[in-house]
Amino acid sequence: MRTPIIAGNWKLNLTIAESRALASAIAKASPESGAEVIVAPVSLSLSAVAEAASGTPLKVAAQHTHAKDSGAFTGELSPALIQDAGASHCIVGHSERRSLFGETDAGVNEKVKALQAQGLIPIVCIGETLAQREAGDAISTVTAQVAAALEGVDVSKLVLAYEPVWAIGTGKTAAPADAQEVHAAIRAWLTEHHASLAQQVQILYGGSVKPANAAELLAQSDIDGALVGGASLKAETFIPIIEAAIAS
Numbered sequence: 001m002r003t004p005i006i007a008g009n010w011k012l013n014l015t016i017a018e019s020r021a022l023a024s025a026i027a028k029a030s031p032e033s034g035a036e037v038i039v040a041p042v043s044l045s046l047s048a049v050a051e052a053a054s055g056t057p058l059k060v061a062a063q064h065t066h067a068k069d070s071g072a073f074t075g076e077l078s079p080a081l082i083q084d085a086g087a088s089h090c091i092v093g094h095s096e097r098r099s100l101f102g103e104t105d106a107g108v109n110e111k112v113k114a115l116q117a118q119g120l121i122p123i124v125c126i127g128e129t130l131a132q133r134e135a136g137d138a139i140s141t142v143t144a145q146v147a148a149a150l151e152g153v154d155v156s157k158l159v160l161a162y163e164p165v166w167a168i169g170t171g172k173t174a175a176p177a178d179a180q181e182v183h184a185a186i187r188a189w190l191t192e193h194h195a196s197l198a199q200q201v202q203i204l205y206g207g208s209v210k211p212a213n214a215a216e217l218l219a220q221s222d223i224d225g226a227l228v229g230g231a232s233l234k235a236e237t238f239i240p241i242i243e244a245a246i247a248s
């Protein structure tokens with residue numbers, strides 16, 4: 001049995017005080033077992049959110065990292081600093097990082113290795129664009145991204161997040177059966193290349209998850225949780241998704 005994970009990606013939203021308050025509310029709804037809950041605030045709020053989560057089951061993620069721990073990389077942050085701030089996870093390869101900030105498959109792989117070397121758990125995002133889906137290339141695109149991201153890494157210490165680009169922030173959700181088809185293909189790839197670990201890797205779905213569609217998505221056999229953007233910004237929309245995961 002894979003424990004479901006509900007992870008909130010707050011993107012560039014909320015002040016430090018708002019982040020702390022939302023984390024406290026979510027921490028109260030985060031169970032000791034049955035589901036793992038993670039929130040990813042902006043980097044400047046990591047310490048405050050980690051403090052609010054301290055002593056509770058809520059875990060904290062960064063949204064991005066550089067692969068190097070220090071050096072002449074103006075504006076960047078490192079796995080060592082993310083850990084120092086109290087986070088345990090880091091999102092890597094989010095489609096917004098890929099499309100807006102030039103994140104490449106090779107860069108994702110380098111960052112996954114750097115995070116694991118620091119003892120942090122990468123949440124590795126993959127997903128096809130609408131054009132790739134319409135061309136019938138969704139599964140080949142996603143499995144190629146997985147293969148590149150996982151080259152030479154410890155597959156027992158990461159989380160995957162399938163996020164079709166066309167479903168992120170658009171209000172359009174993949175039909176549960178379509179999402180399941182891609183999740184099953186990712187698991188088949190894992191079975192072929194990492195047979196002993198394939199059944200334990202958690203594969204989250206992301207793309208306009210909300211209270212109204214969470215239960216149906218989480219009921220799919222290869223969907224092991226959700227990466228949630230918009231609906232994670234308010235306790236009243238995020239907590240019902242946590243409750244759906246606990247009930248799944």
Ligand code: PEP
Pocket residue numbers: 009163167168169170171206207208209227228229230231
């Ligand atoms: C995301 O940013 O990872 C995401 C899935 O956003 P939304 O839930 O708003 O589509």
